[in-house]
Amino acid sequence: MSNSLMNRILLAVALAVAYVGVPLVFGGNAYVLGLIVAALTIAGVAVAWALLGNLGGMVSFGHAAFFGVGSYTSAVLAMKLGVPVFAAMLLGGLGAAVSSIAMLPALRLRGPYFALAILAYAHIFQILATEMTPITGGAGGLLSIPRFPTVLGFDFGDKTGGYLIVLTIVVLAALAYDAIRRSTWGLALKAMHDTEVATRVVGVPSTHLKAAMLVLSAFITGVVGAFNAHFISFLDPDYAFSSGWTVLPIAAAIFGGYRTVWGPVVGALAIYLVDQLLFKPILPHGHQMILGVLLCAMILFSPGGLMPALSRRPVKENRHAHA
Amino acid sequence: MKRTLAHLVTVSALALSVALGAGAAQAKEFLLGSELPLTGSLARVGQGMHEGISVAVEMANRSYAGKHSFKVQTIDDETSPAKGVAAVEKLAGDGVVAITGGYGSNIIGPASEAAQKAGLVYITSGGVSPELTQRGYPTFFRINNTDGYALAMIGLLQDMGAKKVSIVYLNKDATSSLARQVNTALTAKGVTVGMHEFDASTSDFKPLMNKVKLQDRPDTIAMVGYENDYVGILRASKVLKPQVKAVVGVWSLATAQMAKEFPDLMENVYGTSMLPYPVEFTQPEAVEFAATYKKLFNKDPDYLGQFGYVQTRLLIDAVVRADEAGTLGKGGLPDELRKTDANTLIGRVTFDKNGDNLNFTHRMGQHQGGKVVLVWPQDAANGKMNFPAVPW
Numbered sequence: 001m002s003n004s005l006m007n008r009i010l011l012a013v014a015l016a017v018a019y020v021g022v023p024l025v026f027g028g029n030a031y032v033l034g035l036i037v038a039a040l041t042i043a044g045v046a047v048a049w050a051l052l053g054n055l056g057g058m059v060s061f062g063h064a065a066f067f068g069v070g071s072y073t074s075a076v077l078a079m080k081l082g083v084p085v086f087a088a089m090l091l092g093g094l095g096a097a098v099s100s101i102a103m104l105p106a107l108r109l110r111g112p113y114f115a116l117a118i119l120a121y122a123h124i125f126q127i128l129a130t131e132m133t134p135i136t137g138g139a140g141g142l143l144s145i146p147r148f149p150t151v152l153g154f155d156f157g158d159k160t161g162g163y164l165i166v167l168t169i170v171v172l173a174a175l176a177y178d179a180i181r182r183s184t185w186g187l188a189l190k191a192m193h194d195t196e197v198a199t200r201v202v203g204v205p206s207t208h209l210k211a212a213m214l215v216l217s218a219f220i221t222g223v224v225g226a227f228n229a230h231f232i233s234f235l236d237p238d239y240a241f242s243s244g245w246t247v248l249p250i251a252a253a254i255f256g257g258y259r260t261v262w263g264p265v266v267g268a269l270a271i272y273l274v275d276q277l278l279f280k281p282i283l284p285h286g287h288q289m290i291l292g293v294l295l296c297a298m299i300l301f302s303p304g305g306l307m308p309a310l311s312r313r314p315v316k317e318n319r320h321a322h323a
Numbered sequence: 324m325k326r327t328l329a330h331l332v333t334v335s336a337l338a339l340s341v342a343l344g345a346g347a348a349q350a351k352e353f354l355l356g357s358e359l360p361l362t363g364s365l366a367r368v369g370q371g372m373h374e375g376i377s378v379a380v381e382m383a384n385r386s387y388a389g390k391h392s393f394k395v396q397t398i399d400d401e402t403s404p405a406k407g408v409a410a411v412e413k414l415a416g417d418g419v420v421a422i423t424g425g426y427g428s429n430i431i432g433p434a435s436e437a438a439q440k441a442g443l444v445y446i447t448s449g450g451v452s453p454e455l456t457q458r459g460y461p462t463f464f465r466i467n468n469t470d471g472y473a474l475a476m477i478g479l480l481q482d483m484g485a486k487k488v489s490i491v492y493l494n495k496d497a498t499s500s501l502a503r504q505v506n507t508a509l510t511a512k513g514v515t516v517g518m519h520e521f522d523a524s525t526s527d528f529k530p531l532m533n534k535v536k537l538q539d540r541p542d543t544i545a546m547v548g549y550e551n552d553y554v555g556i557l558r559a560s561k562v563l564k565p566q567v568k569a570v571v572g573v574w575s576l577a578t579a580q581m582a583k584e585f586p587d588l589m590e591n592v593y594g595t596s597m598l599p600y601p602v603e604f605t606q607p608e609a610v611e612f613a614a615t616y617k618k619l620f621n622k623d624p625d626y627l628g629q630f631g632y633v634q635t636r637l638l639i640d641a642v643v644r645a646d647e648a649g650t651l652g653k654g655g656l657p658d659e660l661r662k663t664d665a666n667t668l669i670g671r672v673t674f675d676k677n678g679d680n681l682n683f684t685h686r687m688g689q690h691q692g693g694k695v696v697l698v699w700p701q702d703a704a705n706g707k708m709n710f711p712a713v714p715w
Contacts (some may be wrong), residue, residue, distance in 0.1 A: 031412040033411050137496075140428075234433040236429050284398075
């Protein structure tokens with residue numbers, strides 16, 4: 001059986017478990033399902049961050065800005081203009097994508113300079129959300145944001161509904177990431193990693209491609225932020241633009257393997273669920289410390305992350321196969 | 324005769340054993356839930372409330388000994404709204420009868436919404452934002468509110484005869500709301516008010532206080548923020564030395580902790596406080612509260628512990644009443660809690676239809692030589708105010 005076919009079967013099984021198994025097993029346990037939703041929210045941002053880092057070659061410390069803009073856009077549209085929640089969520093993504101246009105001048109920068117510039121942009125958006133009190137509610141934020149509606153008798157506003165929505169967002173984001181990676185755009189972006197000058201010489205519009213990745217990454221993050229606003233039903237600038245929305249997804253992506261498509265998802269699920277379900281009951285105060293140690297160990301022993309480590313065949317087995 | 328006596332003794336013994344057996348069958352253990360920030364930026368205040376909750380459970384176990392017992396399951400929300408929601412859901416899943424705790428209106432909002440969905444009572448003293456009660460959730464209760472803090476600050480400023488007040492306030496929901504309320508009330512009384520907003524990330528208050536000093540030239544500075552903000556404002560003021568007669572703040576200021584940690588900054592500063600420090604109690608319940616607090620935590624109680632105690636004790640008493648009425652398992656706890664009319668360590672508590680305690684009024688204390696002396700209102704004062712007086 002070829003690797004490609006094997007991967008497809010594994011993906012189909014994983015999706016079946018995610019869409020059917022998880023709601024059946026945890027549907028009655030709001031706490032565990034709530035934690036899985038929170039982990040998938042981080043996974044969504046982690047996929048968007050990895051897309052920008054892996055394909056665009058840009059390390060962003062400012063994804064909290066897209067998350068915040070997406071959440072505020074969607075919440076304000078639904079609360080003040082009565083836009084249906086699902087439409088508002090997509091418009092939230094659009095708002096984040098538009099906000100990323102303001103960051104395009106930073107594409108001229110590379111490495112730490114780009115990271116620093118995008119971090120500053122994130123802070124600007126947080127200040128805007130705080131100061132635009134008539135629209136955003138200022139520092140007090142917005143309470144009782146409309147929840148997801150009931151469609152054809154299925155309540156998307158409850159835990160299972162929220163889970164299915166965020167799962168779909170994450171799956172679509174990962175599939176989009178995979179599709180781009182396999183396309184000619186993906187090939188051009190890979191070539192850019194090796195030498196941007198050479199790719200420009202052969203006519204690859206590198207700046208356009210990087211801009212497209214930034215806008216797409218912002219859109220995905222914005223949609224995830226919008227989802228979170230309607231799921232939690234609350235927003236304030238400190239929460240919506242919290243550095244946690246940048247740091248945790250980065251940790252998740254690196255832990256899972258940010259150069260793989262599903263690594264960020266596996267990483268987010270692993271670090272969040274293990275931390276909350278395993279470490280927190282053992283060590284209520286300071287459980288994050290164990291997580292930090294685990295992350296350090298992962299970087300030291302498997303710099304590529306969890307997914308490459310899991311898919312790596314044991315040395316003995318290889319030797320045996322060659323024999 | 325002997326046979327009759329023996330028969331009587333047997334019947335009495337049987338009756339007694341049935342009565343005792345029935346009593347034992349009615350004795351129940353009630354599990355309360357508590358969701359609090361024990362780590363993160365609100366850890367210090369969360370810990371304070373947690374101590375008060377523990378004292379309430381300890382005292383209730385003593386007073387209901389032999390009849391009922393109480394336990395509390397606490398989950399740290401890590402000062403995060405999403406984890407506050409998760410904590411409430413976990414507690415609901417673990418079968419708690421109600422939730423006591425919560426700090427910060429931004430966390431209490433979504434957490435109490437999760438409690439409402441689970442049909443659980445959520446009682447707090449950690450969120451004073453008006454929006455919390457405006458939602459009209461039947462399961463939400465709180466024992467304090469912005470009005471009580473504003474009334475105390477306005478009352479003290481009026482008694483001082485303040486004519487020009489600069490209000491320096493944090494741009495959060497609860498702090499902005501309180502600052503606006505004080506501004507409106509003082510302006511209506513002919514006092515000149517200057518409003519100065521600052522952001523939570525502000526660490527150097529010198530530019531702001533210089534503006535207050537040179538532009539406003541107030542006779543009183545009013546601060547509405549949290550511990551770190553007060554320290555920053557007072558440090559800047561100590562450098563710039565504005566010519567004012569008093570510096571007044573609200574919560575988290577007139578506390579034993581602040582007196583111990585920042586003695587040079589706190590002298591003569593006013594803040595809301597239900598208790599003097601060292602604590603002076605005369606009521607039997609208050610004396611027992613202070614003694615239990617000392618026993619459990621080896622220190623004197625502060626206002627956070629006092630609020631945590633009161634909210635939890637009111638909840639426990641309502642749980643017992645609902646259980647006796649047979650309505651606890653049928654969603655009768657909110658109605659029972661709404662019937663509360665009690666004289667507590669923070670004064671009279673009753674709840675309106677939105678769960679707010681409209682009787683709540685705070686008191687004002689002043690830091691004097693390492694102590695906190697209650698100076699307002701007159702009938703609660705245990706000393707005279709130093710006026711005019713500032714820390715510099």
